[in-house]
Amino acid sequence: xxxxxxxxxxxxxxxxxxxxxxxxxxxxxxxxxxxxxxxxxxxxxxxxxxxxxxxxxxxxxxxxxxxxxxxxxxxxxxxxxxxxxxxxxxxxxxxxxxxxxxxxxxxxxxxxxxxxxxxxxxxxxxxxxxxxxxxxxxxxxxxxxxxxxxxxxxxxxxxxxxxxxxxxxxxxxxxxxxxxxxxxxxxxxxxxxxxxxxxxxxxxxxxxxxxxxxxxxxxxxxxxxxxxxxxxxxxxxxxxxxxxxxxxxxxxxxxxxxxxxxxxxxxxxxxxxxxxxxxxxxxxxxxxxxxxx
Ligand code: BG6
Numbered sequence: 001x002x003x004x005x006x007x008x009x010x011x012x013x014x015x016x017x018x019x020x021x022x023x024x025x026x027x028x029x030x031x032x033x034x035x036x037x038x039x040x041x042x043x044x045x046x047x048x049x050x051x052x053x054x055x056x057x058x059x060x061x062x063x064x065x066x067x068x069x070x071x072x073x074x075x076x077x078x079x080x081x082x083x084x085x086x087x088x089x090x091x092x093x094x095x096x097x098x099x100x101x102x103x104x105x106x107x108x109x110x111x112x113x114x115x116x117x118x119x120x121x122x123x124x125x126x127x128x129x130x131x132x133x134x135x136x137x138x139x140x141x142x143x144x145x146x147x148x149x150x151x152x153x154x155x156x157x158x159x160x161x162x163x164x165x166x167x168x169x170x171x172x173x174x175x176x177x178x179x180x181x182x183x184x185x186x187x188x189x190x191x192x193x194x195x196x197x198x199x200x201x202x203x204x205x206x207x208x209x210x211x212x213x214x215x216x217x218x219x220x221x222x223x224x225x226x227x228x229x230x231x232x233x234x235x236x237x238x239x240x241x242x243x244x245x246x247x248x249x250x251x252x253x254x255x256x257x258x259x260x261x262x263x264x265x266x267x268x269x270x271x272x273x274x275x276x277x278x279x280x281x282x283x284x285x286x287x288x289x290x291x292x293x
Contacts, residue, residue, distance in 0.1 A: 018133030042256035064151035102128035119149035154262035171211035199238035226261035228278035
């Protein structure tokens with residue numbers, strides 16, 4: 001289907017009624033709903049839906065860099081480009097059946113991209129929705145150049161939460177992190193689950209492959225499973241920064257938390273002919289509480 005800018009979108013529907021919507025602009029997942037039709041990803045009410053910039057929300061891809069350096073756009077160009085449907089997708093693993101629906105997208109550098117980042121690559125992205133509503137994204141980046149190249153990567157994921165002050169992250173305790181609010185200085189997280197009471201912009205290093213985001217008020221837990229992505233970016237702009245972003249509502253920081261499976265501290269060095277793969281799987285499960293009443 002087309003959006004109102006005439007950009008193609010692909011809607012995936014599981015037999016039980018979960019759905020996901022993927023835009024060819026950026027290869028961005030712009031919606032993910034559970035069987036009850038509840039939206040699980042945040043999209044800003046002020047999001048700018050018109051290219052060239054990625055819209056504020058959903059899951060966008062950071063490639064080939066995290067942050068802002070050199071001639072490249074902030075967080076790389078992949079999220080701002082038009083992707084195409086991949087007509088030669090990689091084979092589906094035989095254990096991938098069971099009512100899974102997916103779309104395969106492809107990004108190749110344009111002439112302009114090559115001026116800022118002179119490396120030939122093929123980036124294949126598969127977005128799948130499983131029978132149980134889990135959302136999976138698999139990225140395959142192949143070096144089709146004659147020389148090696150390095151890159152960083154993230155699945156920039158805006159989770160929808162009821163109230164940021166009721167949310168906590170489990171799985172990042174005791175890890176080292178780079179603090180983007182202090183020139184990427186390195187700190188060590190203390191023992192407790194991470195909670196939020198001010199702006200946070202950190203890259204947690206060498207994290208376990210499962211991280212959980214617990215939304216106490218909504219009684220929902222997001223489970224993030226990742227492969228090939230050692231780091232996790234945690235970002236919430238809080239009040240002051242929200243007011244500086246034109247495509248983000250002043251109060252919307254309360255309803256979202258970005259938790260990104262990422263590879264940042266040690267960029268990949270990919271040799272000619274080599275392929276790098278990374279996978280992210282998201283599930284949203286109702287939390288079971290030991291009753292406190
Ligand atoms: C996060 C970064 O991943 O993305 C933040 O850690 C940044 O530093 C944020 O502000 C949003 O970036 P952008 O380019 O989408 O506004």
